[in-house]
Amino acid sequence: MRASAGYKITKGLEAKFWVDNLTNTRALTEGDTRGDQFRDFSTVAPGSLMIGRTILPRSFWASLSYSFK
Numbered sequence: 001m002r003a004s005a006g007y008k009i010t011k012g013l014e015a016k017f018w019v020d021n022l023t024n025t026r027a028l029t030e031g032d033t034r035g036d037q038f039r040d041f042s043t044v045a046p047g048s049l050m051i052g053r054t055i056l057p058r059s060f061w062a063s064l065s066y067s068f069k
Helices: none
Strands: 002-008 013-020 028-030 059-066
Touching: none
Parallel strands: none
Antiparallel strands: 002 013, 013 059
């Protein structure tokens, strides 16, 4: 879950703020999609770690941008 807000300071200057992972959950965004091709699952111990990309902990971001229009 993400929340964001922005504010236009002047015609060309804008500030933005956002928070990623509001619930601070731990999860995988994707698993090891090619693992079946290269791994013998009969040798993997129950509860052992598998390859995957995790969701990062809650993080806060800010940006300031200027447009030369």
